Amino acid sequence: MLFSLSWRYLKKHIWALLAVLILQLAATIAALQLPTLNARIIDEGVATGNTAIIWTLGVEMLVIAASQMLCTALAIYLGARLAMSTGAQLRTQIFQHIHTFAAQDIHTYGTGSLITRSTNDVQQVQQSLTLFLNLMIGAPIMGIGGVLMAVRQDLHLGLVLALLVPALALLVAFVMKHLSPLFQLQQERIDTMNTVLREELTGIRVIRAFIRQAFIRTRYIHANTELRTTAMSIATWFSFFFPAVTLVVSLGIVGVIWYGGILINSGTLKVGVMIAYITYVTMISMSVIMAGMLFVTIPRANVAATRVAHVLDHAPSVSNPNDTTALPLGRWTFAAEDASVRYHGAEEPVLDDISFTLRPGTTTAIIGATASGKTTLVNLLPRMMDPSSGRLTASGVPLTELPISEIRKRIALVPQQAYLFSGTIASSVSGIRTPTPAQRERIIWALKGAQAEEFVNSLDEGIDHVVEAGGTNFSGGQRQRLTIARALYRAADLYIFDDSFSALDYATEAQLRLALPEYTQGAAVLIVAQRVASIRHADEILVLDSGRIVGRGTHRDLMSTCPTYKEIVDSQLFEEDAA
Numbered sequence: 243m244l245f246s247l248s249w250r251y252l253k254k255h256i257w258a259l260l261a262v263l264i265l266q267l268a269a270t271i272a273a274l275q276l277p278t279l280n281a282r283i284i285d286e287g288v289a290t291g292n293t294a295i296i297w298t299l300g301v302e303m304l305v306i307a308a309s310q311m312l313c314t315a316l317a318i319y320l321g322a323r324l325a326m327s328t329g330a331q332l333r334t335q336i337f338q339h340i341h342t343f344a345a346q347d348i349h350t351y352g353t354g355s356l357i358t359r360s361t362n363d364v365q366q367v368q369q370s371l372t373l374f375l376n377l378m379i380g381a382p383i384m385g386i387g388g389v390l391m392a393v394r395q396d397l398h399l400g401l402v403l404a405l406l407v408p409a410l411a412l413l414v415a416f417v418m419k420h421l422s423p424l425f426q427l428q429q430e431r432i433d434t435m436n437t438v439l440r441e442e443l444t445g446i447r448v449i450r451a452f453i454r455q456a457f458i459r460t461r462y463i464h465a466n467t468e469l470r471t472t473a474m475s476i477a478t479w480f481s482f483f484f485p486a487v488t489l490v491v492s493l494g495i496v497g498v499i500w501y502g503g504i505l506i507n508s509g510t511l512k513v514g515v516m517i518a519y520i521t522y523v524t525m526i527s528m529s530v531i532m533a534g535m536l537f538v539t540i541p542r543a544n545v546a547a548t549r550v551a552h553v554l555d556h557a558p559s560v561s562n563p564n565d566t567t568a569l570p571l572g573r574w575t576f577a578a579e580d581a582s583v584r585y586h587g588a589e590e591p592v593l594d595d596i597s598f599t600l601r602p603g604t605t606t607a608i609i610g611a612t613a614s615g616k617t618t619l620v621n622l623l624p625r626m627m628d629p630s631s632g633r634l635t636a637s638g639v640p641l642t643e644l645p646i647s648e649i650r651k652r653i654a655l656v657p658q659q660a661y662l663f664s665g666t667i668a669s670s671v672s673g674i675r676t677p678t679p680a681q682r683e684r685i686i687w688a689l690k691g692a693q694a695e696e697f698v699n700s701l702d703e704g705i706d707h708v709v710e711a712g713g714t715n716f717s718g719g720q721r722q723r724l725t726i727a728r729a730l731y732r733a734a735d736l737y738i739f740d741d742s743f744s745a746l747d748y749a750t751e752a753q754l755r756l757a758l759p760e761y762t763q764g765a766a767v768l769i770v771a772q773r774v775a776s777i778r779h780a781d782e783i784l785v786l787d788s789g790r791i792v793g794r795g796t797h798r799d800l801m802s803t804c805p806t807y808k809e810i811v812d813s814q815l816f817e818e819d820a821a
């Protein structure tokens with residue numbers, strides 16, 4: 243998976259990739275020449291006192307060493323660049339792809355995991371790719387080349403290699419076999435840590451208010467301890483591995499010197515060759531260790547790559563049509579035809595056979611108890627999710643045949659959860675980082691409609707006042723009004739207010755309702771509310787009860803035809819009188 247995932251990006255940089263491979267190859271071949279040259283300097287130059295040959299071979303060695311350095315430096319630079327750009331592209335892709343996800347898709351992974359996947363997992367892929375690009379050519383060539391070059395120098399001493407190489411390979415295999423599952427475990431535990439930490443930071447006020455610190459701390463300590471235990475096991479294996487390798491390699495060198503000494507004494511081996519052998523033994527050992535590193539990082543990066551690819555290949559449950567129908571002309575009339583929604587794993591449908599039409603210039607209201615399915619219904623219109631059966635249409639055209647962005651452009655939504663992005667009031671309302679003077683005029687106009695002008699004016703910087711992430715530096719009611727202004731700023735065919743007046747006092751709500759027609763300019767308006775006062779003037783009221791429409795009509799009609807509606811009204815009578 244690591245390779246197929248990386249290949250998606252590397253194939254665009256095939257030339258850089260080839261350059262890395264060729265440079266690595268050149269560097270390794272150069273490195274392999276050096277011990278042989280060294281041996282010749284000793285045996286042909288030093289031993290015989292031939293200064294001329296020492297000079298020529300010396301210069302040759304210098305040139306080869308310099309070009310090896312140059313090739314290696316270039317290869318590492320290019321390789322790192324390739325790996326980094328692959329990482330950056332992966333992150334961008336994940337980010338963009340997650341933005342096409344519907345709520346259910348996000349839920350499939352969990353926010354914590356999506357964050358780990360786009361940060362830590364991509365990092366793993368990037369790191370192992372760097373390692374891979376550096377060692378992929380170097381390790382095998384250095385290993386095999388080292389053996390060949392050494393044996394070419396002297397066959398007898400090859401006996402030491404025949405013992406050393408399998409011993410090293412066994413050692414590396416043994417350690418890596420134990421390390422691989424630990425790496426995988428570590429990855430999972432990082433995931434858990436992220437999830438726990440994220441939840442704690444998000445809910446920090448609740449944790450304090452309900453004095454859950456001890457509970458939360460235990461949970462965090464548990465996750466942290468587990469991660470530490472895994473990391474410690476990994477470290478312990480490494481602390482065994484490196485000394486063990488050093489021991490085996492040193493034994494190999496001792497073997498070369500001991501056996502080489504015997505051979506030199508008997509006159510069948512030259513001193514330079516023996517020294518070259520020692521260098522080759524070191525090089526071969528290095529390559530075995532490098533191969534081991536590759537074998538351990540690749541499975542680990544594979545886990546990460548699979549997790550990344552899973553997100554990238556996840557088809558969003560709400561997607562754009564392949565070929566789109568012509569857009570309906572004029573103002574769109576949104577409608578639902580027998581739409582039902584059933585959440586995954588739920589027995590009862592949340593919405594059951596819902597039909598309605600939202601005509602331009604009219605106000606439709608939805609009233610219903612908590613959890614009756616109001617927000618779910620609202621989410622169907624901008625295609626935050628699709629109905630399980632039935633359909634939604636815009637001027638008769640099914641929404642599934644229209645581009646999603648086109649649909650959302652026509653809808654100005656005030657969600658139930660008032661969420662603001664960090665920036666300024668101006669940028670939050672308009673969605674533009676630096677609005678022009680004309681746009682600023684419109685922002686002020688929208689704020690006025692949302693009954694937010696007064697409190698915004700009381701701020702020193704006015705509409706340039708800072709908004710913190712989520713809008714947490716505002717009160718619930720202020721935040722709600724800013725999200726209303728954000729919707730009013732836009733020219734749309736349908737304005738949806740999902741329980742958007744709940745945090746406003748009665749007087750403010752009444753003023754807002756009065757101002758609304760000027761802003762919605764003949765568009766359709768859909769108001770979701772719990773309070774009868776918010777909706778009694780609507781042209782049509784839908785009464786929702788456990789996902790079914792149990793009554794529809796004007797306030798006056800419903801009072802006589804719909805017992806559920808009358809119950810709601812009666813229960814709120816006192817409040818309304820007070821208002």
Ligand SMILES: Nc1ncnc2c1ncn2[C@@H]1O[C@H](COP(=O)(O)OP(=O)(O)OP(=O)(O)O)[C@@H](O)[C@H]1O
Pocket residue numbers: 345585586588592610611612613614615616617618619658741
């Ligand atoms: N993502 C989801 N997965 C499963 N069930 C869900 C999901 N979202 C909502 N529900 C369920 O659907 C039902 C209706 O929820 P919905 O948010 O539409 O109600 P609502 O009428 O807007 O309530 P409120 O007045 O509290 O805003 C609830 O029982 C809720 O548990």
Ligand SMILES: [Mg+2]
Pocket residue numbers: 616617618658740741
């Ligand atoms: Mg709701």
